[in-house]
Amino acid sequence: MTVQPTWQLGLALALLVIFTLVVSRLGELRIGRQTVVAAVRAIVQLAVVSVIIVGALQHLWTALLFVVVMFVIGVYTTTKRVGVTACWPWVSLAMAAGILPVLLIVYATGTAPLNGLSLIPIAGIVIGNDDRPHARGPELVHPPAVASR
Amino acid sequence: MTAHTLVARNSFTHLRSHLGEFEAGLSLGLSRAEAIRLTDPDSARDATMPNNDQTRTVGLVTLPGAFIGVLLGGGSPVQAGAAQVLVLLGIMAGQAATVAVAHRLIEHARIVAPDLRLALHP
Numbered sequence: 001m002t003v004q005p006t007w008q009l010g011l012a013l014a015l016l017v018i019f020t021l022v023v024s025r026l027g028e029l030r031i032g033r034q035t036v037v038a039a040v041r042a043i044v045q046l047a048v049v050s051v052i053i054v055g056a057l058q059h060l061w062t063a064l065l066f067v068v069v070m071f072v073i074g075v076y077t078t079t080k081r082v083g084v085t086a087c088w089p090w091v092s093l094a095m096a097a098g099i100l101p102v103l104l105i106v107y108a109t110g111t112a113p114l115n116g117l118s119l120i121p122i123a124g125i126v127i128g129n130d131d132r133p134h135a136r137g138p139e140l141v142h143p144p145a146v147a148s149r
Numbered sequence: 150m151t152a153h154t155l156v157a158r159n160s161f162t163h164l165r166s167h168l169g170e171f172e173a174g175l176s177l178g179l180s181r182a183e184a185i186r187l188t189d190p191d192s193a194r195d196a197t198m199p200n201n202d203q204t205r206t207v208g209l210v211t212l213p214g215a216f217i218g219v220l221l222g223g224g225s226p227v228q229a230g231a232a233q234v235l236v237l238l239g240i241m242a243g244q245a246a247t248v249a250v251a252h253r254l255i256e257h258a259r260i261v262a263p264d265l266r267l268a269l270h271p
Contacts, residue, residue: 002223079215082157083262090259091251094153098247098263102239110236122239125215129151129240129247 013093023044056116063116067123071095074127097125152244153251156196159263160255165187168268182256193252197244202250204237221232 002008017039024031054068075092079085103123114119163174164171167188195209206211213238219229254260258269 003221006192015151039264042243078150078154078157079153082161083155084260086263087254087260091153091157094247094251094254094260097250098152098243098245104244105242106171106235106239119217121218122236126239128241128242 013039051119056120058116060114060116060119063119066116066120067127070124070127071099098129099123099126151171152196152200152247155199156193156248156251157255157260157262159192160185160189160252163192163264164169164269171268173245181258182253185256185269193248196248197241200240200244204241206239207233 016128017036020035020039021032023029051068056062071092075088075095076085078095079088079091084091103126106112106122107114112122164185169185174187175181179187193211204211205217208219213233213236216229220226221233222224222234251260258266263271
């Protein structure tokens with residue numbers, strides 16, 4: 001089962017937003033405006049990221065570049081949240097100490113093939129180290145496009 | 150990223166409210182790292198708790214992102230389970246290493262909040 005970016009998806013998204021608006025109006029939640037903003041942001045951001053990842057998947061080096069960007073954003077986010085932006089080199093060291101050994105084990109054992117399709121989701125989850133917002137698309141362990149190569 | 154945020158935030162909050170204990174430790178002749186470890190023995194462990202809980206309860210209470218993602222991507226439930234267990238244990242290992250290193254760096258005041266810089270004599 002796969003969700004495709006069809007007109008049905010557009011219809012479903014519009015209905016979901018309308019449903020949220022109606023419910024928030026009936027329940028006097030006063031969240032109408034912010035839910036519309038959140039929905040539009042989610043649609044635009046994911047559309048842009050999807051297109052960028054299509055590009056990043058083309059070569060291993062572009063995927064690596066994408067992973068490096070994710071790492072930099074991760075270090076920036078956590079240093080800013082904790083208020084230690086000046087300590088970013090040490091924070092990078094601590095984060096790399098968690099990320100590099102895990103990727104080494106995953107790829108050295110051959111658990112997943114070393115290519116963009118597996119690197120971006122696995123590295124992304126480990127860098128964010130939080131599996132709640134990182135649901136992903138195609139199969140992780142046995143990507144068919146890779147297995148057939 | 151999440152583990153680093155948790156360990157740093159926990160440690161700094163704890164140190165701010167226990168600066169007296171920290172300084173008492175120093176006055177007993179402990180090093181800065183020893184004094185921090187004495188006043189704050191739990192921050193590192195606590196930072197790994199959310200993922201630990203998720204790993205323990207996966208499948209019983211929640212179906213996390215990788216599992217759902219593989220299913221939506223057309224994978225079988227077994228493939229989804231394989232991906233999810235790899236992700237959970239990978240996060241567990243990565244968080245343990247990140248928290249261990251970050252906590253050492255905090256003990257040595259390499260990672261230090263600006264308002265604690267003076268108190269910790271870096």
